[in-house]
Amino acid sequence: MFLLFLLPLSLLTFAFWIWMLVDAAQNRGLDQNEKIVWIVVVALLHFLGALIYFFAGRPKRKLAPV
DSSP, X not given: OHHHHHHHHHHHHHHHHHHHHHHHHHXXXXXXXXXXXXXXXXXXXXXXXXXXXXXXXXXXXXXXOO
């Protein structure tokens, strides 16, 4: 029963980690040095690094003026 919960959760965290790693590499809002730092942080800290990048590293969307 525990395996039925653990396997999907681990797949979701792995997919989130890959998504944040790719996002950090392709992010146009960051300069080259920031990209390298964020890629290293996400790669070395795995899920924790991905969470940090998601909340702190990704540039916020700018809303279009109304």
